[in-house]
Amino acid sequence: MSASKAITIHLVDDDEAFRDSLVWLLESHDYSVVCHEHAEAFLAGFRPQAVTGCLILDIRMPGMSGLELYEELQARGNRWPVIFITGHGDVPMAVQAVKRGAHDFLEKPFNQEALLQAIDNALAAAANLQQDAAQASLCEQRLQTLTTREREVLERVIEGKMNKVIADELGISIKTVEAHRGKMMDKMGVRTIADLVQTVVAYRQQKPKASS
Structure with a gap:
């Protein structure tokens, strides 16, 4: 098993064709991907856990939007890096999300290299968060x-x-x-x-x- 298989990329997007194409791309680069067709489906299975991957969210979806999902995850203490996928008209909204802690956003249409680079950066951030959490856990044990x-x-x-x-x-x-x-x-x-x-x-x- 490769190192990238140790992490999981969660993709939340209502466009089935887009999900399929993204899964094909990411799995061809040996990433493990879990798809969710809407925000509610992802949220239903969300459990706070160690940071072991990143989230890719469509910023505008029927029902709960990607931005609303992000805000809910923040309220629940989620620290996974989030990459937003956005159309041209939603760029200002994505910029505000980044200011509130989202990792990055990509404007459609984007090329594969841009997406893979954004994911690599997000996973590097996730690794740092995981290391920080491990050090905090060790400190807590010692304080006890x-x-x-x-x-x-x-x-x-x-x-x-x-x-x-x-x-x-x-x-x-x-x-x-x-x-x-x-x-x-x-x-x-x-x-x-x-x-x-x-x-x-x-x-x-x-x-x-x-x-x-």
């Missing part, structure tokens, strides 16, 4: 191993407070702060304060609602 006191020290360290200040705030000795700090750093798998700050900040950006 900290004692209450170690967590208190961590919070103050990433605020840039010196050991003496931390000792005064927590009512403990500087030596005790140093001991907790050393254990906390070991558990977090970091060697410097800069690494600690970068790790925790990245985690909180990935999971803003996490109680970290």
Whole structure:
């Protein structure tokens, strides 16, 4: 199995002929493609999951439009890169979607090379999201191993407070702060304060609602 088979491209378009031609093109380049004839069909089977591919959405469809589908997916926390397919009259709408986080859009008619390049870029973005999610998961696991006191020290360290200040705030000795700090750093798998700050900040950006 090739590397590209590990990912899935979801195509949502009401034009059967267009879907068939796109599937033929993408499968000939060894991509796995799942088609949906309308937004409601895709949404019915949508489950939040790790980012392992991208979405190609027709921006204007009967019923729920591609733009409405995108907005609904955003509300549900979807982070898969989205490529919109648009006609000339819908370009301003597609531009606004990109400003709100969509990955790219292609105006019909487009050539195969443009589509394949857009997909490659979207999949590269998806790989980065997957890596970020894995790092956030590891950070969360490590945070769970900290004692209450170690967590208190961590919070103050990433605020840039010196050991003496931390000792005064927590009512403990500087030596005790140093001991907790050393254990906390070991558990977090970091060697410097800069690494600690970068790790925790990245985690909180990935999971803003996490109680970290």
